[in-house]
Amino acid sequence: xxxxxxxxxxxxxxxxxxxxxxxxxxxxxxxxxxxxxxxxxxxxxxxxxxxxxxxxxxxxxxxxxxxxxxxxxxxxxxxxxxxxxxxxxxxxxxxxxxxxxxxxxxxxxxxxxxxxxxxxxxxxxxxxxxxxxxxxxxxxxxxxxxxxxxxxxxxxxxxxxxxxxxxxxxxxxxxxxxxxxxxxxxxxxxxxxxxxxxxxxxxxxxxxxxxxxxxxxx
Amino acid sequence: xxxxxxxxxxxxxxxxxxxxxxxxxxxxxxxxxxxxxxxxxxxxxxxxxxxxxxxxxxxxxxxxxxxxxxxxxxxxxxxxxxxxxxxxxxxxxxxxxxxxxxxxxxxxxxxxxxxxxxxxxxxxxxxxxxxxxxxxxxxxxxxxxxxxxxxxxxxxxxxxxxxxxxxxxx
Numbered sequence: 001x002x003x004x005x006x007x008x009x010x011x012x013x014x015x016x017x018x019x020x021x022x023x024x025x026x027x028x029x030x031x032x033x034x035x036x037x038x039x040x041x042x043x044x045x046x047x048x049x050x051x052x053x054x055x056x057x058x059x060x061x062x063x064x065x066x067x068x069x070x071x072x073x074x075x076x077x078x079x080x081x082x083x084x085x086x087x088x089x090x091x092x093x094x095x096x097x098x099x100x101x102x103x104x105x106x107x108x109x110x111x112x113x114x115x116x117x118x119x120x121x122x123x124x125x126x127x128x129x130x131x132x133x134x135x136x137x138x139x140x141x142x143x144x145x146x147x148x149x150x151x152x153x154x155x156x157x158x159x160x161x162x163x164x165x166x167x168x169x170x171x172x173x174x175x176x177x178x179x180x181x182x183x184x185x186x187x188x189x190x191x192x193x194x195x196x197x198x199x200x201x202x203x204x205x206x207x208x209x210x211x212x213x214x215x216x217x218x
Numbered sequence: 219x220x221x222x223x224x225x226x227x228x229x230x231x232x233x234x235x236x237x238x239x240x241x242x243x244x245x246x247x248x249x250x251x252x253x254x255x256x257x258x259x260x261x262x263x264x265x266x267x268x269x270x271x272x273x274x275x276x277x278x279x280x281x282x283x284x285x286x287x288x289x290x291x292x293x294x295x296x297x298x299x300x301x302x303x304x305x306x307x308x309x310x311x312x313x314x315x316x317x318x319x320x321x322x323x324x325x326x327x328x329x330x331x332x333x334x335x336x337x338x339x340x341x342x343x344x345x346x347x348x349x350x351x352x353x354x355x356x357x358x359x360x361x362x363x364x365x366x367x368x369x370x371x372x373x374x375x376x377x378x379x380x381x382x383x384x385x386x387x388x
Contacts, residue, residue, distance in 0.1 A: 011264035042263070067262065069363045070305065073312035074261040080302050100332045108363045111356065112305060119303045137266065183327050190325045198323045202270040212322045213273040214337055216290045 001162050003029065004053040007040040008064035008075035016042065017136040018063050021097060024148035025063075028155025034162075036061075041078050054082060058090045059162055060122070062113075066098035066131075069108045084121040092117040093125030093164055099134030103173040106131055126164030128154055129173045138201050220248045221293040223388055226285060228309040230255045234298050234347055234378055241385050250288055254313065257281035261308070262315035269323035274337055282316050289320060290338050294373060296345040296388070304353030305360070306346070314364060321368070328369070336369050345373035347384050352377060 005026065009018035019040065026036055039050035054060060064075055071079075094113045098106050106129045117124045136147055150172070157166055178186060202211055209215075223246070227235035235253060242249065258280045267277040276282060289295060299310030306314075320342070321334035344365045346357060354375065361372040376384035 009264065010261050015265075065264065067264075068311075068314045068317070068367070069360055070311070072261065072264075073308045073315045076302060076305070076311050077261065077308035080308060102331060104331065108360055111359070112303075115353070115356070116303055177330055183330065186332075187327050195324060198270065202273075202323075205267075205271045207271050207273065209273050211269065211273050211324065212335070212337060214290075215274040216287045217338065 001034040001059060001159065002057065003034060003036040003059045003061050003159075003162075004050075004057045005036050005038045006050055006054070006060065006062045006078075007038065007042070008062050008072060008078070009040070010042055010067075010072050010074040011065075012042050013040045015137065016040070017133050018065055018095075018097060020136055020144070020148060021095060021133070021151050022063050024151040025095065025155035025158070028152040028157075029159035031152075032156045032159030034159035041074055047078060047081070050078070051082060055085065059125075060090060060092045061095065061125075061158075062092060063095035064097070065133075066096060066100075066106055066109045070112050071109065079116070079120075082120060084119070086121070088121050088123065090117075090120075090122040091125040091163065092120070092122045093158070093162075094127040096127050096129050097133045098131040101132035101174070102178060103129060103131065103176040106173075125162070126169065128158075128164050128169050132174070138197070220246075222248050222250065222291060224250045224252065224285075224288050224292040224295045225298070226295065226313060227251075227253045227298045228255050228307070228313065229298055229300050229349060234349060234381065237381060238298070238347070238385070241382065242388070246388070250292065252285065252288065254281070254285065255309070257284070259285075259309065259312055259316070261312045262318065266323075268319040269321075273322065274319045276316060276319050278316075282313075285313065286316075286319055289317070289342055290340065292342055293340060294343040294345065294388070296347060296373070296384070298347045299349075301348050301350035301352040304351060304356060306348070306357075310346075317368070329366075331366075333367065333369070341370040342368055343370045343373050344368070345384065345387060346375040347378065347381060348375070349378045 039046045300307040324335040357375040365372045
């Protein structure tokens with residue numbers, strides 16, 4: 001099985017969380033005997049080849065970060081340049097990832113992805129949905145491995161069957177909402193450990209203002 | 219107190235924008251009309267600098283800053299958009315994607331879901347007017363969800379044909 005993977009993240013490849021997810025997922029796919037080619041839409045020079053690959057191949061996987069409840073504007077712009085495929089033999093699957101952790105945060109975006117393939121005369125091959133990935137950007141190697149290894153396993157399973165219509169993919173999302181006691185604990189962590197971590201990350205990036213600064217208040 | 223209403227057009231032909239102006243002519247003096255279809259507005263590049271490097275400021279130096287400054291002082295924002303795949307077209311989606319400087323990196327729970335803590339105190343309600351074949355049901359769902367992210371409310375989603383209803387919700 002050969003898969004065309006399109007990274008729909010607008011973030012440049014070097015810093016793309018989605019690219020790190022794709023690399024782990026691709027490693028798993030290869031273990032199951034599948035092959036893939038990858039195009040990153042953050043580099044507009046790859047758009048022409050990505051379009052060509054979309055028209056030539058029948059198994060497409062679009063990986064993307066959730067941007068304001070749906071797909072990023074850049075990915076939408078790319079999709080607007082495609083025309084419908086002539087034959088209905090292509091299947092498009094998706095990896096949808098986000099910063100917010102709960103599954104319910106990604107469902108509106110997922111709904112759009114369910115409708116999208118039909119508009120390009122393709123079939124929908126399912127969507128691997130998971131949040132809690134903001135940390136990839138600021139994680140150390142151990143944390144990164146913890147986040148990405150499950151994607152490798154998913155890649156192996158996808159590589160074997162070519163869709164996300166397997167039980168492990170459904171479970172992969174995790175909780176739709178956190179239970180009340182967990183929310184209390186997380187809310188405490190947001191105000192303490194997470195806040196400190198964000199401030200440290202900001203300092204490391206050269207930030208000199210408070211993170212809740214209001215530059216346009218006046 | 220009268221609400222400050224920001225109306226942003228993203229459709230190059232400007233027909234809905236003009237029609238809306240005619241319908242509202244003289245009825246309200248708190249409206250800020252911006253034709254962003256002639257602006258140079260990039261997509262969001264997801265750099266997170268507006269959260270972690272220059273809080274509240276977008277690192278992309280284009281015409282979007284004009285909109286951002288207006289959003290901070292508005293109570294409602296209406297975006298006029300073409301449609302793609304039943305959804306907004308990319309120029310309008312870019313306007314929403316670039317809104318991230320209005321929220322901070324900090325997190326809290328609101329109505330049982332994680333949210334970013336808002337940077338400013340104003341509540342920016344959101345309305346959509348679209349041309350073309352929009353998926354009304356999906357657009358309404360999306361608009362409601364989007365408003366929740368900004369601690370505000372959806373004012374509704376209206377097709378070009380129901381523009382008078384949109385006016386009644388302003």
